[in-house]
Amino acid sequence: MSLRDVREDITRWAGRGDPIAIATLIAVRRSAPRPPGARFAISGTGELAGSISSGCVEGDLHERLTALLGGGAPATVTYGITDEMAAGVGLSCGGEIDVLLDPYDPGDPVWHRLWQLQEAGAPSVLLTGAAASTRSRHLLLEADRSLGTLGSAEFDRRARSRVNEWLDRSDAQVVELVRGDPESAVFVESFVPPPRLVIVGATPIAHALCAMAARTGFEVLVVDPREAFLRPERFPGAAALDARWPDEALEALDLDPRTSVVTLTHDDKLDEPALESALASRCGYVGLLGGRRTQRKRREALRARGLDEATCDRIHGPVGLDIGARTPEQIAVSILAQLIALGRAP
Structure with missing residues (x-):
């Protein structure tokens, strides 16, 4: 479970004055049940929160965190099935993980500010020392300010x-701030709003894709000037519905690298301005529904608008993975699968 998942328990324990120790998964080699950033925390009264693995290392971690609360030193522990550990604690999935063990200091202003930012849904980056010289130190970065220190200017x-x-x-x-210097190693966690998916065209495919993408963790926006199609009851998972023309709607958004735009209208009056605006932005993914003939026509129209071939090559078209999809729901699955495969998903 991530830091967000254990935040409520940690703040509750801290509010009543319990000492707290946290295990943080900072690196994974081969396979593991959870990604870096997973947390397992214990309180001085014996309560537990979160998980690092599927349960195969939590017992040992509990003992180590209890010792840490008793005056032990922060440390980094590696778990995995190796020759040396064959008779000890291992990961059934055959992977290897590094876990950072640290006490939680409720008086550190970094934590207070991080909780504020997460409540507000504001982006931030938390750096935690992962080397002997920086261990138990934290630096919180926002776009325009910093709080805390890693102990080195x-x-x-x-x-x-x-x-x-x-x-x-x-x-x-884990990142080495100075390349080749292990003492500069820090664990970097980016806490940013969910990735956005902008769907242009309130079509049956859009209906299915909106529902699936919202459940997968995307913030979904649906754009279509045809208000008769853009009914809220058709898109209950959407964060917003926009009835402006696609170019106007997209230009009003900050289409950053974590935004994906998928055009599903099959209407050149809507497809072309949407594609032109998306390709002029920093968005990380642009997808276009339609077969080879549609793809060719849209590219020709975009080049007539002044876009070069390299820019047009950013378009994923036909959109989605080639899984033989036929129905709107199947096509939605293929699109979402491509977003996940390309690392666009949360």
């Missing part, structure tokens, strides 16, 4: 210089 400066890069992604990873 040089490390803080290098981290600050990369904030925009990290705010454009939603993963978690």
Whole structure:
């Protein structure tokens, strides 16, 4: 479970004065049940929250975190099935993981500010020291401010210089702030709003895709100037419905690298301005419904509008993975599968 998932328990324990220790999954090699950023926390009264694995390492982690609360030192622990650990704790999935063990300090202003940002849905980046010299230190980065320190002005400066890069992604990873220097290793977590999917065209495919994508964690916006098709009851999973023309609607949005635009109208009056606006933006994915003839016609129209071949090559068309989809629901599955395969999903 992620930091967001255990936040409520952690703040409740801290509110009553319990000491708290947290295990953070910071690296995965081969396969593992959970991604980096998963948390397992314990309170001084014996309560538990979260999970690092499917249950195969939590017992050992509980003992280590209990020892940490008793005065032990923060540490990084590696688990996995190796020759040395064959008779000990291992991962049934055959992977190997690194877990950071740290005490939680409720008085650290980094945590207070991070909880505020998460409540507001505002983006931020949390850096946690992953080396002996930086362990138990935290640096919180926002687009225009920083809070906390990694204990080194040089490390803080290098981290600050990369904030925009990290705010454009939603993963978690260990990074060496100084290449080749393991003492500069930090665990970087990007807490950003969910990726957006802008669907142009309130069609039956859009109806199915909106429902699936919303359940998968996308913030979905549906754009169509044909208000008769853009009825709220058809798109209950949408975060917003926009009845403006596609170019006007898209130009009003900040189409950043974490935004995907899919055009499903089969109408050149709607497809072309939508594609032109999407391709002129920083959005990370542009998909166009239609077979080869439609793809060719749309590209010709875009080139007539002044777009070059390289820009047109950003279009994924026909949109979706080739799984032999026929029905609107199947096509929606193929589109969502492509977004997931290309790393566009949460």
